[in-house]
Amino acid sequence: MDAPRLLLVGCGAFGRVHAAALRRLGAAAQAVDADAEAARATGLPVAATLAEGLAACDAAIVATPVPTHVPVATAVLRAGRDLFLEKPATETAVEAAALADLADRAGRIAQVGLYFRFHPKALALRRMVTEGAFGRLHHLAARFSGLKRARGDSGALLNDAVHFADLLPWIAGEAPARVFATLSDPLHRGREDVAVIQMMFPSGLTAMIEAGCVLPGRWPDAVVPGAETRKEVMVAGDAALAEVDFAAETFALRRGAHEPAAGGAWLPRHAPREDPGVPAADPVEVVAAQLATFVDAVRTRRPPEAGLRSGAVAPARILDAARISAQEGRVVALEEIA
Numbered sequence: 001m002d003a004p005r006l007l008l009v010g011c012g013a014f015g016r017v018h019a020a021a022l023r024r025l026g027a028a029a030q031a032v033d034a035d036a037e038a039a040r041a042t043g044l045p046v047a048a049t050l051a052e053g054l055a056a057c058d059a060a061i062v063a064t065p066v067p068t069h070v071p072v073a074t075a076v077l078r079a080g081r082d083l084f085l086e087k088p089a090t091e092t093a094v095e096a097a098a099l100a101d102l103a104d105r106a107g108r109i110a111q112v113g114l115y116f117r118f119h120p121k122a123l124a125l126r127r128m129v130t131e132g133a134f135g136r137l138h139h140l141a142a143r144f145s146g147l148k149r150a151r152g153d154s155g156a157l158l159n160d161a162v163h164f165a166d167l168l169p170w171i172a173g174e175a176p177a178r179v180f181a182t183l184s185d186p187l188h189r190g191r192e193d194v195a196v197i198q199m200m201f202p203s204g205l206t207a208m209i210e211a212g213c214v215l216p217g218r219w220p221d222a223v224v225p226g227a228e229t230r231k232e233v234m235v236a237g238d239a240a241l242a243e244v245d246f247a248a249e250t251f252a253l254r255r256g257a258h259e260p261a262a263g264g265a266w267l268p269r270h271a272p273r274e275d276p277g278v279p280a281a282d283p284v285e286v287v288a289a290q291l292a293t294f295v296d297a298v299r300t301r302r303p304p305e306a307g308l309r310s311g312a313v314a315p316a317r318i319l320d321a322a323r324i325s326a327q328e329g330r331v332v333a334l335e336e337i338a
Contacts, residue, residue: 003028004082004298007057009050009072010064011038013223014086018063019044021288027295030056054079059109059298061291062086065153070095077106084294086113088154088162088319089312094338096316100308111294111304112311116167118289121244121251124278125235126171134237135257140168140207141234145194146217148227155191157183157319160211165315166306167233168199168207175314177202180331181322186214197322200331219247222283241270249280 006029008018015033019042022029032047033039039046047053054060054075059082062072070090076083083103089112090096103110116122128134142164151159169175176199183192194212201207217228231246241254256270281289297304321332 004058004295005029005056006295007032007047007053007060007081008042008044009033009053009060009062009076010086011035011042012063012065015063016042017223017283017287018061018291020284021291024284024288025291025295027291050075054081057081059084059294061113061294063113066091066158067153070099073099074102077102077108077110080106080108082109082294082298084111084113084291085308085312087115087166087311088158088316089308090316091154091158093313093316093320096308096312097338100313103308109294109297109301109304110308111290111297112306112308113287113290114163114166114306114311115283115286115290116163116246117170117306117311118286118293119246120281121246121249121278122167122171122233124251124276125233125242125244128240128242128276129171129235129237130173133240133255134235134242135239137172137203137205137235137237139205139234139236140172141232141236142168142208143210143230143232145210145212145215146221146227146229147215148213148217148221148224148229150187150189150191150193150213155183156193156195156211156213157322160213161195161197161209161322162315162319163231164209164211164233165197165318166311168209169201169314169318171233171235172201172203172205172207174201174203174205176200176207176318176334178331178333179318179321179325181325183322183326192326195322197318199318219245222247251276251278 008031011033031039031044032053060076061084144160178200181197197209199207221227221229254270258266317337
């Protein structure tokens with residue numbers, strides 16, 4: 001296949017990042033949005049309707065509001081087009097599994113837009129874990145929070161926590177077995193504005209995710225004007241520790257371990273912080289890397305890095321478990337989630 005013709009469906013804040021990434025790649029693309037002015041603002045040729053755009057493309061990038069993902073993605077797949085679906089792919093694991101089944105039956109390529117899997121620092125962190133630089137992992141911690149708008153179409157789970165519900169198991173190389181979560185609604189708008197998720201893994205590894213839109217931020221958000229954010233991941237193993245700040249583009253590594261000392265104490269014996277020298281990346285560059293992978297999958301018909309089962313069903317099961325845990329005040333086993 002020659003370079004596929006692409007259709008960008010949805011031209012809001014992150015849709016505009018996709019449009020910039022498409023231009024950076026030199027891709028042949030059109031845009032469509034219910035707001036025709038928003039579509040024109042991308043600088044891409046504009047399709048009058050979704051049906052018109054699908055008729056003229058080989059694959060579609062869906063960056064519409066979360067509640068529209070299932071009907072729009074379904075329309076793309078039923079039109080016989082390949083699909084790039086922004087996170088969160090769906091609101092529930094059942095919906096994600098149904099989309100995955102539809103993509104399989106239709107023989108279509110389907111990739112989920114999981115930004116951090118394509119960030120150079122996350123890729124370096126996962127590679128170091130896989131190569132044993134951290135030894136046996138003890139704990140992972142992540143914070144995706146800040147002072148920003150509370151979206152009308154989703155809460156902290158789907159808007160923020162989903163990123164690290166995918167990324168932490170991806171880095172660890174295993175899926176969690178149990179989840180415990182607390183959710184709160186300080187704005188009293190009927191959606192969670194703060195989410196804290198604990199995960200327990202079969203290996204004994206533990207993890208925690210904090211997400212929300214009413215917490216102090218630290219850095220200006222690179223996508224949403226006026227917002228302040230924290231996007232951080234920490235990895236602790238018995239041979240090294242690391243802290244990655246995606247907003248500040250820093251990566252601090254400390255090699256070493258606790259060692260026994262007199263009186264039953266254990267003292268940290270870690271080398272000074274070092275910077276592994278992983279390059280920075282702006283949002284357009286990271287999205288362009290995702291779309292380049294998608295375009296390659298469309299051309300070669302090879303499954304993409306983040307398909308619907310690993311990139312949509314798996315994190316959705318964690319978030320489903322978090323909702324049940326918060327509602328019922330108990331630890332939820334992932335095997336309970338369909």
